[in-house]
Amino acid sequence: MRRPAxxxxxxxxxxxxxxxxxxxxxxxxxxxxxxxxxxxxxGPRAEASVEDADAGAAPGEWESTSTRDVWRAARARRKxxxxxxxxxTQRSRRRRIIWLSSIGAVVLLIGxxxxxxxxxxxxxEKITVVGAASxxxxxxxxxxxxxxxxxxxxxxxxxxxxxxxxxxxxETYALEARPPHDLTVRxxxxxxxxxIRSSAGYTLVDAAGVALSTTSDQPAxxxxxxxxxxxxxxxxxxxxxxxxxxxxxVRAALTGVRATTANDVTLTLDxxxxxxxxxxxxxxxxxxxxxxTMVKSPDAASIDVTSPDVAVVG
Numbered sequence: 001m002r003r004p005a006x007x008x009x010x011x012x013x014x015x016x017x018x019x020x021x022x023x024x025x026x027x028x029x030x031x032x033x034x035x036x037x038x039x040x041x042x043g044p045r046a047e048a049s050v051e052d053a054d055a056g057a058a059p060g061e062w063e064s065t066s067t068r069d070v071w072r073a074a075r076a077r078r079k080x081x082x083x084x085x086x087x088x089t090q091r092s093r094r095r096r097i098i099w100l101s102s103i104g105a106v107v108l109l110i111g112x113x114x115x116x117x118x119x120x121x122x123x124x125e126k127i128t129v130v131g132a133a134s135x136x137x138x139x140x141x142x143x144x145x146x147x148x149x150x151x152x153x154x155x156x157x158x159x160x161x162x163x164x165x166x167x168x169x170x171e172t173y174a175l176e177a178r179p180p181h182d183l184t185v186r187x188x189x190x191x192x193x194x195x196i197r198s199s200a201g202y203t204l205v206d207a208a209g210v211a212l213s214t215t216s217d218q219p220a221x222x223x224x225x226x227x228x229x230x231x232x233x234x235x236x237x238x239x240x241x242x243x244x245x246x247x248x249x250v251r252a253a254l255t256g257v258r259a260t261t262a263n264d265v266t267l268t269l270d271x272x273x274x275x276x277x278x279x280x281x282x283x284x285x286x287x288x289x290x291x292x293t294m295v296k297s298p299d300a301a302s303i304d305v306t307s308p309d310v311a312v313v314g
Contacts, residue, residue: 125181207240245283278306
């Protein structure tokens with residue numbers, strides 16, 4: 001707020017009036033303003049002179065000061081902007097380096113693992129056969145000897161299959177690679193259900209009719225299977241399922257299996273007991289009924305379990 005003008009003073013002489021007008025028309029310097037504000041002249045005139053300077057007595061000096069302040073502010077703003085850009089780019093560069101390093105490490109790890117797996121560092125040095133009961137594990141290992149020295153990842157499964165075909169007792173097999181140098185072969189042997197007599201001798205077969213071996217004499221512990229139609233007939237398939245469903249004690253005493261159709265399977269035990277089984281349906285329940293009836297009637301000559309709910313003893 002502009003201060004009120006000072007009170008009029010006493011009349012001045014013409015010389016004083018000229019000096020006063022000359023002083024007002026001449027621009028005052030900042031030193032004059034400081035002197036006036038410190039009390040070089042009377043109070044009202046000093047205050048009026050400072051106010052005149054603020055109101056525009058020295059516009060060039062204030063304009064120069066304002067331009068310099070704007071330039072300094074712009075330079076400080078540019079400097080802050082460059083610092084922020086540099087900080088952001090450093091953070092992005094650091095993040096990019098971390099990502100590239102991680103991806104490179106993963107690629108190097110995968111590539112190194114694949115290269116090592118296909119190198120002699122993981123070559124087969126030992127073959128182990130698991131699950132062989134009737135077969136000789138050493139014979140199987142010798143048949144697979146060509147795989148020794150082959151990297152585990154390059155083991156030829158077709159060659160392994162061709163080598164194992166020489167062993168009819170092998171029903172299924174699985175290969176397990178155990179780094180760095182072990183190859184394990186897990187086999188499941190076929191379960192013989194009996195022998196079929198022919199002009200060539202006695203052929204040991206499993207429930208699928210696969211010939212396991214042929215000998216001139218009947219193998220001990222294997223029943224003689226007499227069916228119509230051969231191993232491809234429904235009668236043989238039914239008889240094979242029945243033999244596999246028998247309890248261990250009954251299977252050990254079994255001496256003969258006879259069937260003309262799939263529904264009239266008959267068993268003969270070494271004690272002379274004849275078991276009329278019927279079809280292969282509900283064989284598990286029929287096996288339980290047979291075991292219980294044999295305990296209750298040890299002198300029975302025949303037992304009919306065609307209907308497993310009611311056994312007929314003869």
